[in-house]
Amino acid sequence: xxxxxxxxxxxxxxxxxxxxxxxxxxxxxxxxxxxxxxxxxxxxxxxxxxxxxxxxxxxxxxxxxxxxxxxxxxxxxxxxxxxxxxxxxxxxxxxxxxxxxxxxxxxxxxxxxxxxxxxxxxxxxxxxxxxxxxxxxxxxxxxxxxxxxxxxxxxxxxxxxxxxxxxxxxxxxxxxxxxxxxxxxxxxxxxxxxxxxxxxxxxxxxxxxxxxxxxxxxxxxxxxxxxxxxxxxxxxxxxxxxxxxxxxxxxxxxxxxxxxxxxxxxxxxxxxxxxxxxxxxxxxxxxxxxxxxxxxxxxxxxxxxxxxxxxxxxxxxxxxxxxxxxxxxxxxxxxxxxxxxxxxxxxxxxxxxxxxxxxxxxxxxxxxxxxxxxxxxxxxxxxxxxxxxxxxxxxxxxxxxxxxxxxxxxxxxxxxxxxxxxxxxxxxxxxxxxxxxxxxxxxxxxxxxxxxxxxxxxxxxxxxxxxxxxxxxxxxxxxxxxxxxxxxxxxxxxxxxxxxxxxxxxxxxxxxxxxxxxxxxxxxxxxxxxxxxxxxxxxxxxxxxxxxxxxxxxxxxxxxxxxxxxxxxxxxxxxxxxxxxxxxxxxxxxxxxxxxxxxxxxxxxxxxxxxxxxxxxxxxxxxxxxxxxxxxxxxxxxxxxxxxxxxxxxxxxxxxxxxxxxxxx
Amino acid sequence: xxxxxxxxxxxxxxxxxxxxxxxxxxxxxxxxxxxxxxxxxxxxxxxxxxxxxxxxxxxxxxxxxxxxxxxxxxxxxxxxxxxxxxxxxxxxxxxxxxxxxxxxxxxxxxxxxxxxxxxxxxxxxxxxxxxxxxxxxxxxxxxxxxxxxxxxxxxxxxxxxxxxxxxxxxxxxxxxxxxxxxxxxxxxxxxxxxxxxxxxxxxxxxxxxxxxxxxxxxxxxxxxxxxxxxxxxxxxxxxxxxxxxxxxxxxxxxxxxxxxxxxxxxxxxxxxx
Numbered sequence: 037x038x039x040x041x042x043x044x045x046x047x048x049x050x051x052x053x054x055x056x057x058x059x060x061x062x063x064x065x066x067x068x069x070x071x072x073x074x075x076x077x078x079x080x081x082x083x084x085x086x087x088x089x090x091x092x093x094x095x096x097x098x099x100x101x102x103x104x105x106x107x108x109x110x111x112x113x114x115x116x117x118x119x120x121x122x123x124x125x126x127x128x129x130x131x132x133x134x135x136x137x138x139x140x141x142x143x144x145x146x147x148x149x150x151x152x153x154x155x156x157x158x159x160x161x162x163x164x165x166x167x168x169x170x171x172x173x174x175x176x177x178x179x180x181x182x183x184x185x186x187x188x189x190x191x192x193x194x195x196x197x198x199x200x201x202x203x204x205x206x207x208x209x210x211x212x213x214x215x216x217x218x219x220x221x222x223x224x225x226x227x228x229x230x231x232x233x234x235x236x237x238x239x240x241x242x243x244x245x246x247x248x249x250x251x252x253x254x255x256x257x258x259x260x261x262x263x264x265x266x267x268x269x270x271x272x273x274x275x276x277x278x279x280x281x282x283x284x285x286x287x288x289x290x291x292x293x294x295x296x297x298x299x300x301x302x303x304x305x306x307x308x309x310x311x312x313x314x315x316x317x318x319x320x321x322x323x324x325x326x327x328x329x330x331x332x333x334x335x336x337x338x339x340x341x342x343x344x345x346x347x348x349x350x351x352x353x354x355x356x357x358x359x360x361x362x363x364x365x366x367x368x369x370x371x372x373x374x375x376x377x378x379x380x381x382x383x384x385x386x387x388x389x390x391x392x393x394x395x396x397x398x399x400x401x402x403x404x405x406x407x408x409x410x411x412x413x414x415x416x417x418x419x420x421x422x423x424x425x426x427x428x429x430x431x432x433x434x435x436x437x438x439x440x441x442x443x444x445x446x447x448x449x450x451x452x453x454x455x456x457x458x459x460x461x462x463x464x465x466x467x468x469x470x471x472x473x474x475x476x477x478x479x480x481x482x483x484x485x486x487x488x489x490x491x492x493x494x495x496x497x498x499x500x501x502x503x504x505x506x507x508x509x510x511x512x513x514x515x516x517x518x519x520x521x522x523x524x525x526x527x528x529x530x531x532x533x534x535x536x537x538x539x540x541x542x543x544x545x546x547x548x549x550x551x552x553x554x555x556x557x558x559x560x561x562x563x564x565x566x567x568x569x570x571x572x573x574x575x576x577x578x579x580x581x582x583x584x585x586x587x588x589x590x591x592x593x594x595x596x597x598x599x600x601x602x603x604x605x606x607x608x609x610x611x612x613x614x615x616x617x618x619x620x621x622x623x624x625x626x627x628x629x630x631x632x633x634x635x636x637x638x639x640x641x642x643x644x645x646x647x648x649x650x651x652x653x654x655x656x657x658x659x660x661x662x663x664x665x666x667x668x669x670x671x672x673x674x675x676x677x678x679x680x681x682x683x684x685x686x687x688x689x690x691x692x693x694x695x696x697x698x699x700x701x
Numbered sequence: 702x703x704x705x706x707x708x709x710x711x712x713x714x715x716x717x718x719x720x721x722x723x724x725x726x727x728x729x730x731x732x733x734x735x736x737x738x739x740x741x742x743x744x745x746x747x748x749x750x751x752x753x754x755x756x757x758x759x760x761x762x763x764x765x766x767x768x769x770x771x772x773x774x775x776x777x778x779x780x781x782x783x784x785x786x787x788x789x790x791x792x793x794x795x796x797x798x799x800x801x802x803x804x805x806x807x808x809x810x811x812x813x814x815x816x817x818x819x820x821x822x823x824x825x826x827x828x829x830x831x832x833x834x835x836x837x838x839x840x841x842x843x844x845x846x847x848x849x850x851x852x853x854x855x856x857x858x859x860x861x862x863x864x865x866x867x868x869x870x871x872x873x874x875x876x877x878x879x880x881x882x883x884x885x886x887x888x889x890x891x892x893x894x895x896x897x898x899x900x901x902x903x904x905x906x907x908x909x910x911x912x913x914x915x916x917x918x919x920x921x922x923x924x925x926x927x928x929x930x931x932x933x934x935x936x937x938x939x940x941x942x943x944x945x946x947x948x949x950x951x952x953x954x955x956x957x958x959x960x961x962x963x964x965x966x967x968x969x970x971x972x973x974x
Binding site for chain 2: 063064065066067068069073074075076078079102105106107108137138139140141143144146147150151152153154155156157158159161202205206207209210213214217218221222224225226227228229237240367369371372467468
């Protein structure tokens with residue numbers, strides 16, 4: 037019995053087990069939870085490998101069909117059935133892979149009812165669908181040969197399909213030509229994203245030619261695989277012919293690929309040492325030039341290792357070409373790179389494993405290979421490990437029972453599924469959850485308190501490396517608070533707060549350590565107005581409100597002093613409601629400049645300051661209504677001016693409340 | 702309304718207050734922003750944010766939104782016609798048709814369409830120029846919300862004229878071109894600006910060729926390709942088959958295959974296989 041086969045099948049079944057779990061996760065939790073795709077990298081591994089490479093890898097079907105049925109090279113007929121089976125399963129895998137990648141896979145039939153014939157993808161979809169049908173019909177005779185189908189109806193169908201062989205083959209070639217090339221045409225729409233070494237007006241020709249070479253090499257590789265798996269004899273004499281053909285096609289590919297780059301005047305850029313240039317050179321060498329050159333030697337062509345190496349180079353190189361076009365050389369912002377998640381990789385592998393299992397099934401149950409390869413008998417015995425250890429004369433097992441075929445595979449599936457469930461990331465299990473914005477803990481830095489020159493107040497600055505400390509500045513302990521870890525920190529002047537709140541007795545006002553899990557108070561617990569809104573002082577409307585020029589002294593009390601914001605009555609002198617009820621921070625009795633600053637000051641200071649400056653410079657026109665609250669604060673769109681406390685206003689006019697020179701906001 | 706409409710954004714007037722974002726979110730019931738992992742910045746476009754403000758540095762604020770190209774690449778890319786252009790120039794999305802291939806996202810030269818990555822039933826999301834308002838004669842919510850009149854709405858001809866008028870009136874203030882007038886066939890959302898706006902596209906110089914023309918160049922070759930390839934293969938098959946028959950006839954003169962004219966070789970091979 038064939039241990040190699042049953043071990044291979046065990047591994048493949050395990051991969052299918054992984055796929056089963058990931059399938060549930062993918063369809064229940066969505067693309068975001070399972071893939072590394074992003075808005076600027078909407079196509080990833082499933083397109084590059086499952087679809088783009090999958091279709092190209094399955095090109096062996098139409099290439100061999102053309103060779104045998106159209107060009108009449110009957111000596112290659114032995115490759116036809118395995119090649120068509122590979123193609124059929126390859127395209128089926130593409131379709132399955134597409135179901136995973138599509139956001140709404142249950143709409144996969146929509147191209148048939150909502151055709152949009154200006155779309156290259158529409159052409160690809162229709163061709164792939166039709167070609168899948170053609171391949172199924174091409175392969176149907178193999179199934180219908182089976183004794184189980186030896187009934188009149190099936191015999192009739194069989195003979196009809198046989199009569200249709202040539203039309204089927206020709207339509208298969210035409211459909212393949214169309215969609216193999218159109219997979220390249222898809223990228224004609226992306227001149228700005230695909231790097232110029234790959235973006236070519238003849239990218240569709242390149243895709244088609246490379247698919248032919250890849251098809252030939254896949255037939256070769258598939259022969260190697262079956263001969264290894266089923267211990268068949270290799271027909272290296274025939275495979276050498278495939279190698280020779282591949283060599284010619286690969287040279288044609290190199291000529292087109294390099295010729296196109298040369299025609300577009302990009303050859304000099306190949307020497308510039310950028311990673312794209314190096315990748316291009318490596319890719320052309322690996323995928324085409326090296327194997328094509330090696331295959332020129334009949335020694336290489338007719339030796340197993342030689343041919344195998346060339347096939348591997350072409351296959352990896354041409355898959356690489358598709359990956360470069362779809363992912364590597366396809367522009368994404370640097371800060372948003374794409375690297376497939378392990379779930380994407382495992383799904384791709386699981387689909388391939390499933391296709392391989394079906395491939396092995398067909399080889400075991402149907403006559404895919406020719407007689408001289410003796411597949412039927414060995415294959416039938418293959419699936420029964422343990423039987424050879426049974427002694428029929430004594431009715432005893434010769435060795436301890438071990439897991440035989442189906443049980444072993446079931447175990448593999450279940451074990452792999454269990455491991456996968458254990459490894460699933462939380463998102464793939466539960467779906468994408470909202471995460472709290474990460475906040476960096478405050479970090480202590482040393483900074484300086486600098487009194488503002490023109491306005492009351494203090495600025496807190498942290499020196500850059502080469503800066504000298506400002507004159508008369510006080511070294512203080514500051515904290516940087518980075519609200520959302522975006523690198524934009526705000527300074528929290530700790531010393532300043534300690535002094536203001538009453539030295540050592542004040543710690544508990546913020547760090548009230550008697551409360552569990554409470555490390556410190558939020559700023560807004562004292563600065564209650566942080567989230568409140570207020571007007572920007574509008575001088576003109578105040579003039580109107582206080583009877584024109586007669587009212588100047590209502591606010592500017594000191595007849596001798598300069599009229600200005602700092603010498604005017606504080607806003608709270610009239611508008612009592614400006615200090616939010618419950619705020620611990622009170623308007624200062626004397627000598628202080630208003631209540632503690634909040635977000636609104638920062639925000640308004642920023643906007644107004646900048647606008648004033650811009651107006652002075654005269655470079656930008658600023659709309660007149662910018663100082664209205666309601667410009668930004670829609671909820672303040674009230675009919676009248678802000679409420680003025682009549683009592684306070686009366687007091688203000690009689691000169692009993694507030695002192696001039698206290699500073700406004 | 703069937704004239705082609707347009708949004709003109711004057712970057713020099715934008716204060717970056719994001720009232721447009723708020724208006725857009727309200728109009729389209731977009732809710733909170735999605736997690737950051739699918740976007741470049743925390744306030745990047747996303748499936749719940751159809752317009753946003755870019756801050757390219759300095760005192761400049763540039764509103765980013767779907768450009769509603771005159772010849773949209775996404776519309777030509779969509780294989781089921783889920784993205785379509787209305788007579789007003791709005792590129793709108795039909796969620797019932799979409800199959801989720803995301804080719805539109807790949808093909809957009811401005812990288813605009815966004816996807817519901819977190820959803821198990823995801824759709825493509827992008828600005829639709831408030832088409833639901835346009836058909837009632839309204840203006841897009843973002844335009845309505847703008848307190849600075851930095852972004853205005855009207856017939857494309859008028860907006861272009863207005864843009865050129867502003868540039869002519871104040872040539873020192875603006876870059877000497879209207880962004881979106883001719884690039885890749887022109888867009889419905891156009892900009893005038895004091896700074897270069899090349900960063901809005903994937904590459905600085907987009908050229909004036911509409912993108913759909915590029916893929917149509919290949920797509921239009923499909924019928925001749927079908928005929929050519931089919932004819933070629935049929936011809937080769939016929940010639941090869943005839944040659945083999947002649948060769949066979951020379952070897953076995955005693956087995957004439959008079960009845961079969963079309964396919965002797967394959968039939969024989971199929972039965973042998």
